[in-house]
Amino acid sequence: MAERYKLKASQVGKPKKPGMQNDGGGLYLSTSRTLSQSWIYRYRKHGKLRDIGLGSTQDVSLAEARVRADQARRAVQEGRDPKAAIRPEADTAVYTFDKAAEEYINSHAPAWKNKKHRQQWTNTLKTYASPKIGSKPVANISTDDVLSVLTPIWYDKTETASRVRMRIENILAWAKAKGLREGFNPAIWSGHLDQLLPPRSKVQRKQHFAALPYAELPELFAKIKKKDSLSSKALQLLILTGCRTSEIIGARWDEIEGDLWTIPESRIKAERTHRVPLSPRAQEIIESMPRQCEWVFPGGGKKPGHLSNMAMAKLLKSLRPDITVHGFRSTFRDWTAEQTDYENHVAEMALAHKVSNQVEAAYRRGDLLEKRRSLMADWAEFVAGAQ
Numbered sequence: 001m002a003e004r005y006k007l008k009a010s011q012v013g014k015p016k017k018p019g020m021q022n023d024g025g026g027l028y029l030s031t032s033r034t035l036s037q038s039w040i041y042r043y044r045k046h047g048k049l050r051d052i053g054l055g056s057t058q059d060v061s062l063a064e065a066r067v068r069a070d071q072a073r074r075a076v077q078e079g080r081d082p083k084a085a086i087r088p089e090a091d092t093a094v095y096t097f098d099k100a101a102e103e104y105i106n107s108h109a110p111a112w113k114n115k116k117h118r119q120q121w122t123n124t125l126k127t128y129a130s131p132k133i134g135s136k137p138v139a140n141i142s143t144d145d146v147l148s149v150l151t152p153i154w155y156d157k158t159e160t161a162s163r164v165r166m167r168i169e170n171i172l173a174w175a176k177a178k179g180l181r182e183g184f185n186p187a188i189w190s191g192h193l194d195q196l197l198p199p200r201s202k203v204q205r206k207q208h209f210a211a212l213p214y215a216e217l218p219e220l221f222a223k224i225k226k227k228d229s230l231s232s233k234a235l236q237l238l239i240l241t242g243c244r245t246s247e248i249i250g251a252r253w254d255e256i257e258g259d260l261w262t263i264p265e266s267r268i269k270a271e272r273t274h275r276v277p278l279s280p281r282a283q284e285i286i287e288s289m290p291r292q293c294e295w296v297f298p299g300g301g302k303k304p305g306h307l308s309n310m311a312m313a314k315l316l317k318s319l320r321p322d323i324t325v326h327g328f329r330s331t332f333r334d335w336t337a338e339q340t341d342y343e344n345h346v347a348e349m350a351l352a353h354k355v356s357n358q359v360e361a362a363y364r365r366g367d368l369l370e371k372r373r374s375l376m377a378d379w380a381e382f383v384a385g386a387q
Contacts, residue, residue, distance in 0.1 A: 009062045009179050013037065027069040029057070039065040041072045043082065052082055062179040063139060067095060095180050097141060097171070098134040101125050104174045121167055128153060128164050138175045141168075143186040147196065158200050165189065211327030212320065214335035214382075221383050223319050231311040233285050234297045238312065238325065240282045240380050242332045242351050244269070245325055249307045251296040259283055259373075263352075274352040277373035279380035332379060340378065346371050 004024030011021070012029065015037055021029040028040045039054035054060060054068045068086045075085035101121075109118045132149045133141055146168060153161040169187035176182065187193070212220060221239060224232055238248045241261070250267050261276040268274045278286070292298050297307040312325050329351055336347040350372045 005066070005178050007062060007179065009182050012057050012062050023062075023066070023069075025069060026073055027054075027065060039068070041069045041082065043072070043076050045076075052086075054086065063095065063181070066179060095138050095175070096135050097138050098130055100138040100175045100180065101129070101134075101167075101171050104171045107174075120163075124160060124164050125167060128160070129168060138172070139181040141172060141181070141186060143192070143196075146187045146193070150193075150197065154197055155203050158203050162200055165193065210323045211330035211334070212323045214331050214339070217328075217331055217335075217383055220320060224315070225384070227315060229315070230297060230300075230307060231315045233288065234307055235312040235315055235325070236384075237282055237285050239328050239332075239383060240279060240285075241276050241376065242329055242379075243276065244329070245309055245312060247274075248312075249295075249297055249309055251306075252294050253291060253296060254294070256286060256296070268352055270352050272352075275367055275369055277369060277376050279377045281380045281384050282376075335379070335382065336375065339382070340375070342371070342375050346375055350375055 007021060007023040007029060015031040015035040018031050018033050018035070020040075021031070023029065026042050028042055029037060030040045031037050037057040039057065039060055041052045041054055043050055043052075052072055054065050054072075060068070071085045072082035075082040105118060105121050109121075112118060129149050133145045136145065146165070149168065150161050150165055153164070165187055169185055169189075172181065172185050172187055176185065184192075217239070221236070224235055224239075234248050237243075237251075238245065241248075243263075247263055247267055251261070251263075255262050255264070256278075259278045261278055263274045263276065265271050265273045286296060289296055293304055295306040299305040299307050316323065316325055333347055333351065336342055336350075337344075346368055349368050
């Protein structure tokens with residue numbers, strides 16, 4: 001596909017010599033001998049080039065010309081009359097904020113690693129931005145418009161509000177790059193909205209996943225073990241390895257070799273391959289699973305797949321409704337800090353956390369596998385050793 005959106009809005013209205021400037025996709029900026037400028041859509045029919053006038057640059061902006069060119073192009077592709085397809089009266093309505101958001105998501109979603117990102121973008125914008133600015137032309141979105149979206153949720157839904165702000169900023173930046181708007185981005189934080197809204201750190205209460213005190217874990221682990229179900233074995237492995245729910249339910253047989261489980265970077269939050277040393281108890285759980293398909297913990301539906309991400313949470317709720325599955329990682333971290341002599345970074349690597357200290361990271365390029373193997377063996381002995 002030929003490159004599109006080559007022209008910038010600043011180039012329009014400043015003719016230097018006669019000629020045609022290609023914006024891509026069949027749209028041209030035509031400068032006459034008298035240096036007057038107009039828009040032309042050029043297409044081929046029965047082997048011959050044909051031109052359609054889209055209006056003067058005095059009346060039609062670059063953004064509007066692109067909309068009209070899109071209308072004409074679509075008509076040509078569908079075998080309709082491109083002249084009849086051009087609707088000047090609809091120009092300002094075509095690229096509303098909702099339309100720009102839709103196109104932004106469509107163009108960026110293929111590069112997003114997590115499939116849930118698309119749903120999250122769509123849902124948050126539909127819930128919070130669309131009711132306020134969805135029908136407004138993207139070219140006219142102002143600071144007051146952005147504040148009308150953010151202010152009602154900034155204090156009680158701060159994390160969500162911050163993400164909505166970032167998404168609006170990205171969409172408006174995309175719209176400017178396409179020539180659909182000009183000027184300053186009113187959703188930018190630094191030097192702008194940070195002067196109008198308090199920072200997240202001042203209004204957001206940091207919420208931690210409800211975790212179990214480590215002293216109570218052996219007793220709960222015994223109860224989980226007695227359930228003897230697929231979700232029980234998955235939850236046991238999660239506790240013994242310190243892994244996340246997505247890593248456990250997504251485990252594949254080809255990732256496991258002996259006492260080592262290698263999780264590819266595509267399934268790790270830190271985007272780095274994570275090697276998990278398996279304690280004897282963890283190996284027992286894995287070896288007890290039948291090899292029915294590619295998944296270690298297969299789902300129960302008609303279609304092939306892995307265990308539901310809610311299966312372990314449902315089991316845990318029946319035993320201890322006051323804690324969360326993710327909280328076991330905090331339990332492990334507390335136990336390591338208070339009951340062992342293992343260094344902080346060994347525990348952090350066991351949880352596949354990114355090393356925040358750049359100096360420390362520079363001196364430690366390995367993954368401390370043998371130290372972590374010893375740590376996880378001690379952890380397993382604490383959790384299940386007496387059972």
